[in-house]
Amino acid sequence: MVNVPIVEKQNIESNVITKNISFFKEVILTSEKNNHKIFIEIKRYIKDDAFSVKVTHFSKYPKFIKINLFVNDQIIDLQTTQKLKYDDFAIFYFPFTNIKQKFSEIKTIKVISYSVILNGENEEEKNEPLITMNLTKNENLNKTNEFSINKEINFKTLKVIRMQSIVDELEYYNNDYDKEFYNNVFLFPRSLKQGIHNEVLFDVAVTNDIFQNEIFERDFLLDGLELQNLPIENDEILKLSFSKNSDLEPKWILGKKIIGQIKIIDQTYFDIEKQKTVKGINSYSKPGFLIPHNFEGLITLKSKLFINHEHNIVFVNFSQKIHKPFLHKNNGIVKLLLSSYREKEINELDHFLIKNNNFKYVFDENIDINGLKNLYIKKEDEEDEITEKN
Numbered sequence: 001m002v003n004v005p006i007v008e009k010q011n012i013e014s015n016v017i018t019k020n021i022s023f024f025k026e027v028i029l030t031s032e033k034n035n036h037k038i039f040i041e042i043k044r045y046i047k048d049d050a051f052s053v054k055v056t057h058f059s060k061y062p063k064f065i066k067i068n069l070f071v072n073d074q075i076i077d078l079q080t081t082q083k084l085k086y087d088d089f090a091i092f093y094f095p096f097t098n099i100k101q102k103f104s105e106i107k108t109i110k111v112i113s114y115s116v117i118l119n120g121e122n123e124e125e126k127n128e129p130l131i132t133m134n135l136t137k138n139e140n141l142n143k144t145n146e147f148s149i150n151k152e153i154n155f156k157t158l159k160v161i162r163m164q165s166i167v168d169e170l171e172y173y174n175n176d177y178d179k180e181f182y183n184n185v186f187l188f189p190r191s192l193k194q195g196i197h198n199e200v201l202f203d204v205a206v207t208n209d210i211f212q213n214e215i216f217e218r219d220f221l222l223d224g225l226e227l228q229n230l231p232i233e234n235d236e237i238l239k240l241s242f243s244k245n246s247d248l249e250p251k252w253i254l255g256k257k258i259i260g261q262i263k264i265i266d267q268t269y270f271d272i273e274k275q276k277t278v279k280g281i282n283s284y285s286k287p288g289f290l291i292p293h294n295f296e297g298l299i300t301l302k303s304k305l306f307i308n309h310e311h312n313i314v315f316v317n318f319s320q321k322i323h324k325p326f327l328h329k330n331n332g333i334v335k336l337l338l339s340s341y342r343e344k345e346i347n348e349l350d351h352f353l354i355k356n357n358n359f360k361y362v363f364d365e366n367i368d369i370n371g372l373k374n375l376y377i378k379k380e381d382e383e384d385e386i387t388e389k390n
Contacts, residue, residue, distance in 0.1 A: 015149055018156040018182070019310055020140040023109075027165050028132040031115075035060045036130045038067075038113050039164045039177060043211070044103050046157055046183055046219040049309045050096035051103040055111055058089045063115050066127060067092040070110040071101050081116050081124065104309060109135040131165050146315040152254070155185040155311045159219070160210055181209035183219050185307055187262070188253050189318045192299065194326040194333060197288030199263050201227065201240065201303060202316075205256035221308045224262040228302040229317075231295055236279040238266040238289060240303065262305070264288045293327040 029036075039056040053076075055067045063084050069076040078098045082090035114127040147153060160181040186205040192198050204222065206215050224240025232238075244260040245251070251258040269285040270293050271278045277292045291299070300319040307314060325332045 015147075015151060015153040016156060017147065017153065017311065017314075019158070020138075021158050022138045022140075023161060023163070024136040024138060025163055026134040026136075028134075029130075029165070030128070030132075031130045036113065037165050038111065038131050038133065039162065040111055040133060040135075041160060041162050042109070043160050044158060044219075045096060045214075046159065046308050046310070047221045048096075048218075049102045049104050051099065051101075051106075052096045053094040053099070053109070053111075055092045055094075055113070056089055057084070057092070057113050059084045060087055062086060062088075064118055065090055065130075066114045066116045066124070068110075068112045068114070069094050069099075070108075070112075071099060072105070072107050073110075074101075081118070106137045108137065111135075133163070133165055135163070145311075145313060146317065148317045148319075149189065150318060152186055152188045153316060155187075155307045155314070156182045157185075157219075157308055157310045159183045159208055181211075183208050183215075183308075185222060185311075186256055187305075187316060188258075189316075192289070192291060192301075192320050192322075194291050194322065195293075197268065197286040197290050199286075199288035200261045201264060201301070202262040203251070203253055203258045204242065204260050204262060205253065205258050207256065219308075221306070222262075223306045225304040225306060225313075227264060227289070228304065229300055230289060231277065231292055231299060232268065232289075233271070233274065233276045233278045238264050238268070238279065240305070241265050262303070291322065291326065293332075294325045296322050296325050298322070 037058045039058075041054040041056075042051055043054070044051045053069055055069070057065050057067065059065065064081050065084055066079060066081045068079060076094050076099055078094055080092065082092070084090055111131075111133045112129055113131040115130050116127045117125045119125045158180055162177055162179055162181075164177045184207045186207075188203040188205070190198070190200050190203065201224070206220055206222075208215055208219065211218075223242050227238040227240055230236070230238065240262055242260055243263050245258060265287055266279055267281050267285040267287050268277050268279050268290045269282055270276070270290055275292070275294055277290050298319055298321055300317060303316045305314050305316060306312060327334050329335055
């Protein structure tokens with residue numbers, strides 16, 4: 001008997017978030033170790049928190065082989081016997097529909113491989129255990145759920161773990177079977193732009209180290225929840241949502257195919273009277289966050305997201321320095337002062353035509369809307385006098 005811990009390797013990359021899930025392996029052999037081996041693959045279906053187990057038994061000699069699977073000491077009701085020839089193998093598959101337990105609920109898994117003797121009616125007469133593999137799940141889940149970033153972040157979730165019954169230490173450490181594979185959710189933050197509604201908060205890419213074709217059917221569960229900590233009236237919170245891309249025009253970032261975006265779905269606009277960005281709908285509002293036109297300083301956005309059942313509620317924060325306001329009469333990106341008239345300066349029934357060559361007065365003489373109105377009236381009176389003389 002040998003105990004071999006299968007421990008998750010610590011990732012030293014920055015902005016890579018992985019939960020520490022490991023299985024402690026105990027192998028009990030009742031046959032010569034070179035005559036029989038078993039290989040176990042535990043595969044997660046992350047979206048539903050389900051899992052399946054595949055057991056492959058190798059034998060050097062002809063045998064009838066049976067596999068029993070126990071999850072949390074409960075036998076899984078799916079037992080079949082297969083006939084092996086010389087140097088042969090058989091695969092025993094236990095689907096999640098038979099296991100009916102959540103991956104998050106696993107405490108122990110036991111696999112017992114039996115040599116079976118059948119009677120004349122092909123019924124089991126007796127059996128002898130060949131290999132027993134006990135797996136004990138260890139979880140050291142990091143309780144940190146808030147992350148500050150200045151570039152992409154990767155949420156890694158265990159997808160597949162493979163183990164085998166080899167007990168020779170030299171052989172174990174040289175083998176290439178005992179390993180883990182992950183589902184990876186990459187979030188690429190977008191920089192905020194001034195003067196427009198910032199609708200997209202993150203570009204999203206998803207990869208599986210293995211079983212890439214299962215991403216959307218079995219593994220993908222991401223959604224945006226809300227965006228907090230904004231320079232907005234009443235410290236309003238904006239709703240977020242994931243939007244999937246079409247495959248017609250694929251986009252790639254750092255070699256990763258972008259499958260969609262986390263978007264702001266609430267609408268905002270800049271209120272001239274309040275000199276604030278406001279959450280709400282009017283003729284100027286659009287989905288997304290409009291940085292206040294008079295804002296300068298540091299914006300630190302706090303995004304509340306649901307990644308999957310393992311990274312359920314997380315906060316991803318990123319900051320951006322706004323060096324100068326978008327609109328300001330002296331130091332704005334656009335040197336303009338926005339103001340509103342409390343009283344109507346022009347009757348709604350009045351219509352005034354301002355010709356292109358009259359706009360020189362706006363720049364040269366710095367006249368306001370009333371000045372343009374008077375200019376129009378003056379020009380109109382002059383034209384009437386000329387008409388009367390003719």
